[in-house]
Amino acid sequence: MARKNLLVGLTAGEAQAASGHAISETATHAAAAGQPAPHFGVMGTRGAIGAVTRSIEQLKAHAVVEIDCDLVERSFITDRLEGSAEDHRSLVASIREHGQQVPVLVRPHPAREGRYQIAYGHRRLRAVAELGIRLRAMVKPLTDEQLVVAQGQENSARTDLSFIEKALFAARLEEAGFKRDTLMAALSVDKTGLSRLISAAVKVPRDIIAAIGPAPKAGRDRWLALAERLEASGAAERAREASSRPDFAAASSDDRFLQILEAVAPKRRSAEPAVWSPIAGKRLLRIKDDATTLTLMIDKKAEPGFGDYLIGALPEIYAAFQAGSQGSERKKDHGRVAEPRKTTKL
Structure with missing residues (x-):
């Protein structure tokens, strides 16, 4: 609509532009005759001619x-x-x-x-x-x-710009020395949103980001989860190893992201119990070991009565364990200078 009005103004001002041309010619003739140029008031360069000039410049700016x-x-x-x-x-x-x-x-x-x-x-x-x-x-x-x-x-107005691309853009702008106000205006985000973008781009190594690509389906939370996993010891090396596999480059960007995310996942201890077979073919004991407990499961059919015997022998087994632990400690302390024993007053 603005362009239409601008053109209308140009059309309506043709007569004024013509009169301005006549003014210019009169001033030229006066100068050639050695006479001072006549004064025509604001209708000269700042009047209709000035308006036409400004309109033309505006058209050029949008052309x-x-x-x-x-x-x-x-x-x-x-x-x-x-x-x-x-x-x-x-x-x-x-x-x-x-x-x-x-x-x-x-x-x-x-x-x-x-x-x-x-x-x-x-x-x-x-x-x-x-x-x-x-x-x-x-x-x-x-x-x-x-x-x-x-x-x-x-780019922010386009739906196909991924989270990590916005994050990289923000980080690069900051590295180039632009102020945070400029970054927020460029990305249409507030301070919190900008901090999250920069954090994601800084914590994930650039070569790993480049290997993954834009990953349009991986949003902020998943990229931040990847950044957290990459902080673990050796995680970045595992990610780079995964990206060097022959089938990695052929996968889509979103699939490459999932492969890297899986490669740096924390190692889980196997939930499958181990089996103890003291005699070939006899699965007597299953052992399940996790982060907090160790569970022994005895097959009563394989060896009836073994469970009761084990329970009865637990005091002796534990005493032997304690004696062995104390013996190990004594060996560690052997050769050290004995320190005076401290007493506690009751």
């Missing part, structure tokens, strides 16, 4: 132009992980059939004259470059802060 892909460089902050080849082929096919419907946003390159730097639309740029056609883009003069905010807000 879509076509530029060579070779002149466009990536943003200085990466916001996406490598997507699947299937998604890329689908985008290329769509642009080949329907054309590039949505333009990208670029800015004049801050350091290389005649070149551009993209704010968002990296995947479209790659697809258009592969097709060998010119890139449709909006060109705006943006500061670094404006570029990353535009980049982040456009």
Whole structure:
């Protein structure tokens, strides 16, 4: 609607623009004759002509132009992980059939004259470059802060940007020295949400994230669970070992995430009881050992009366255990200088 009104204003101002042209010619003739230029008040550069000039500049700011892909460089902050080849082929096919419907946003390159730097639309740029056609883009003069905010807000509005991609984008912005206010504006999150994003990206090694990929189905809780598991000793090495398997690269990104998550899961002690067979073929005792208890299960049919005997012998068995423990302690203390025994007053 704003563009329509802008064009209406331009049409309605044609007569005023014409009169402005006459004013300009009069001033030129006066200057050539050595006379001072006549004063026409605010209707000169700040009146109708100024309004037309500003309107034209606004149109230029929103205009879509076509530029060579070779002149466009990536943003200085990466916001996406490598997507699947299937998604890329689908985008290329769509642009080949329907054309590039949505333009990208670029800015004049801050350091290389005649070149551009993209704010968002990296995947479209790659697809258009592969097709060998010119890139449709909006060109705006943006500061670094404006570029990353535009980049982040456009990607945050897209449903296909995964949690870990947002987390990496946030971490990279912070590493580049941007303030937290800029990060929150770029990602449309509050302080708590930003802290969670950065925490996930910092705790999971970058090479492991790159090996997994965007994993769109793995949300915040699962990535934080992976980060917690990776803190255990040797977990990162197990994750890298899993990622080096031949079938890992062929799996989808979500399946790769699950493989890594399983590879770093805490080892569980087997719940299956062990079997003690003092005589071949006779399963006399089953032993179940977990983190807190040790259970002995005697097969009464295999050896009737053994259970009662074991219960009766427990005092002697425990006494022997105690004697053995004390003997071990005495051996450890052998050769040490005896310290004076302390007494307790009652």
